[in-house]
Amino acid sequence: MTVTEQEITDYVARVRAALADLPPDRRTELTEDLADHLTEVAAEAEGTLVERLGEPETYAAELRAAAGVGAGGGRNLDQRVATAVVRVRGQLRAIDTRLGPPLGYDTASEFLRLLxxxxxxxxxxxxxxxxxxxxxxxxxxxxxxxxxxxxxxxxxxxxxxxxxxxxxxxxxxxxxxxxxxxxxxxxxxxxxxxxxxxxxxxxxxxxDYGIDPTSINGPYDQIRDVFVYDSEGRLVENARLFDQNGNPIRLGYPDCEGSVDEYGNPLLRPYPYCPDRPPFGPRGPRLPQAPASTPSASETPIGTPTPSVPSASPSATPSDGPTPTPTS
Known part of the structure; x- marks a missing residue:
């Protein structure tokens, strides 16, 4: 098994994390040539670095002993954080390598680079x-x-x-x-x-319930129901609203009793949703229209002239002249 450069980098990072309690200059001195040494070890024989050198923390303890540096009184916060970061990176790298082949690449990160x-x-x-x-x-x-x-x-x-x-x-x-x-x-x-x-x-x-939310900037953004009245002030039930393209307009949300089904969904019903809550008084019955009148025999059509009958004088007065002719 060939050791990759990434494995060498991870091994060095874990060793440095185990030495995090040392001063930075001392830690750099102990790990300055560590990467070159690990490269030589990897080239000598097959196998992983952990199999040949042990865990990085064990290798760090050996470096302490060889340099005469005693272990600290306890692992400080920097060392614990560095060790946790290295472990998380190792797990993510393992997941990256495992997800790569199903995508057709060695690692999933190679596929993500294309995106x-x-x-x-x-x-x-x-x-x-x-x-x-x-x-x-x-x-x-x-x-x-x-x-x-x-x-x-x-x-x-x-x-x-x-x-x-x-x-x-x-x-x-x-x-x-x-x-x-x-x-x-x-x-x-x-x-x-x-x-x-x-x-x-x-x-x-x-x-999907049939009540599409409508955003209206103005006094109509709090509509709950719509009531339609005719020219005589009567409430129109079973009314539906459409725009100029024939698309239905849905406003409000029914909140009265019987306006939702057993699952709590609003029913697809016309306006008004709550006909028992009209804002302008109760609903009245439609008034009957008066039948058209027909002219009777006693009525005289307007514009028809009435013939006049000439009246005769009850008694004629004799005179010497001609008898006058009655006029109408």
Whole structure:
């Protein structure tokens, strides 16, 4: 079995962790040529370093004895932390090696390196969405918006993606603290992405019940029910609302008795959800309309002239002249 350089590095790290209670100069003096020595030992014969030299902690004790340095009164905090870090790194490396072959690579980290450009783009998008949530007070969609403006959000998205790509290509050149800051920021974005996915899942489950949440900026953001009245002030039941494209409009949420089923889901019912709670008085019956009147025989049609009958004088007065003709 060939000993790799990574195994030599891990062995040296564990030895230095076991000597963490010594002054830094003394510890560096004892482990200065340790890597070269381990390389020579690995080249001499087959087998792992642990099989040939023992555990790193045992080897560190031998170095103490050879240098005449007694063991400390106890393992200090730095030594315990360093040992724990080395163990965690060893376990992660074992997992990395175990997951590599199913992906077609020696280690899983080799496969993840190919996905780094995609992660750079995704990191810029998540940063833009996080700023969208901050600037809009918690509301967000698929595209980022800065202060509710889509154009400003798209400009912000392009800038963040380019900055993320530039930072990713130069991450190897960063010093310790800038690199740590980038890692912490990436972890925050990953947590934000998971929380956003959980919120989107809740929205989908809420929408499956037929009550789609509607965001309305103004006095209608607290709608619980919708009551429709006709021109005569009568309540209209079984009403449905549609937009100009024929899509149903769902507002409010039923909270009256009988508006949910046995599982607690709102029923798909028209408006109003609670017809016994009208805001403008009780529901009245529809008033009957008066029948149309027909003209009777005693009524005289308007505009029809009435013929006049000439009246004759009861007695005629004789005279010498001609008899006058009665006129109407």
């Amino acid at each position: 780094r450009p995609a992660w750079w783009v995704l990191r810029g998008y998540l940063a833009a969405m996080l700023l969208t949530v901050i600037s809009t007070g918690g509301s967000f969609g698929v595209l980022p918006r800065f202060g509710g403006e889509l154009l400003a959000g798209l400009i912000m998205l392009v800038g963040f993606v380019l900055a993320s790509i530039w930072l990713g290509r130069r991450s190897a050149q960063l010093t310790r603290w800038p690199r740590s800051a980038v890692q912490v920021g990436s972890a925050v974005l990953v947590v934000f992405a998971l929380s956003a996915l959980m919120q989107a899942e809740d929205r989908m489950r809420y929408g």
